[in-house]
Amino acid sequence: MAGQKHDPVGQYDSPVKRRVAIALHHYRMAFSRDTRSIFGDALALSKLSDLTRIPALVLEGGQVLIDSAAILDHLDALVAPEAALIPRSGPECRRILQATVLAQGTLEKIAAVVYERHFHLAAHISPEWEQRCASQATAGLALLEQLCAAPWFCGASFTHADAMMATTLTYAHLRLPDIVPPGAYPKLHANARACEALPAFQAAAISASETMPNS
Ligand SMILES: N[C@@H](CCC(=O)N[C@@H](CS)C(=O)NCC(=O)O)C(=O)O
Structure with missing residues (x-):
């Protein structure tokens, strides 16, 4: 799927990180998983996500999206409206x-x-x-x-x-x-x-x- 290349931080005990991964799987979007810990690998991950928080999604071209809601809004827009896990409006x-x-x-x-x-x-x-x-x-x-x-x-x-x-x-x-x-x-x-x-x-x-x- 164009526009998304990587799902950076991979600890699935974070529900907000996990819900992003669940949407990626549900939408059958390929992604590679980075399993570093936001605590144990905080210094390295602060270079990727300025707030040193997960989830973050690195797009093709290097832009980093943060916050599960903003990431899901981006992913939802990549699928047909009827396939999205939330209607666009209403x-x-x-x-x-x-x-x-x-x-x-x-x-x-x-x-x-x-x-x-x-x-x-x-x-x-x-x-x-x-x-x-x-x-x-x-x-x-x-x-x-x-x-x-x-x-x-x-x-x-x-x-x-x-x-x-x-x-x-x-x-x-x-x-x-x-x-x-x-x-x-x-x-x-x-x-x-x-x-x-x-x-x-x-x-x-x-x-x-x-x-x-x-x-
Ligand atoms: N509103 C954010 C919350 C992100 C969040 O709370 N991430 C936690 C992991 S569950 C985190 O990075 N914790 C480390 C910290 O805040 O320093 C989202 O939905 O993405």
């Missing part, structure tokens, strides 16, 4: 976008707790911040559970909302299992199981070697 587009950003905001709060616990000594963790983020994440998960339709999050079709939600739930189980207690969020779990069974998800599975480095 009420359905807004519904999918709102579900997607709700899932992404929930992920950000889950990740804030993960980072707080991982990068601070126990004595330096802020209980107020940790509690605030966990409450926000729980509120997000509760609303997402209410909104989740079937067979896919927004109804009849698999969309970017499914990819964002399912990768977030899988991440929560991996990095912050206490935020998803057993029996909670049955609709989200059914959705995630259906997503994780898709070939595009399986092609972007998180490997056992993807761990949180200390720096």
Whole structure:
């Protein structure tokens, strides 16, 4: 596919990175994977992505796109409108976008707790911040559970909302299992199981070697 040559940073335990890879697989766009870690390889990756964050997509010609939403907007424009994982405009587009950003905001709060616990000594963790983020994440998960339709999050079709939600739930189980207690969020779990069974998800599975480095 013209216009995209490379999908730089490859740790699939990042839901936003993983949702980009899932879209690339879903759209059958060829890409090469760079498996460096945004933490362990931060210096090298800062030369590629000024904010030292993933995902980033290097286009033919060297331009680097950052942020999963901007990258997906670029990829969506490369396929026929009816094949895109979100309509170009209209009420359905807004519904999918709102579900997607709700899932992404929930992920950000889950990740804030993960980072707080991982990068601070126990004595330096802020209980107020940790509690605030966990409450926000729980509120997000509760609303997402209410909104989740079937067979896919927004109804009849698999969309970017499914990819964002399912990768977030899988991440929560991996990095912050206490935020998803057993029996909670049955609709989200059914959705995630259906997503994780898709070939595009399986092609972007998180490997056992993807761990949180200390720096
Ligand atoms: N809004 C951004 C979020 C990107 C993001 O949070 N990336 C994380 C990995 S999941 C990261 O690079 N973390 C390292 C850091 O922020 O220093 C997107 O959707 O791409």
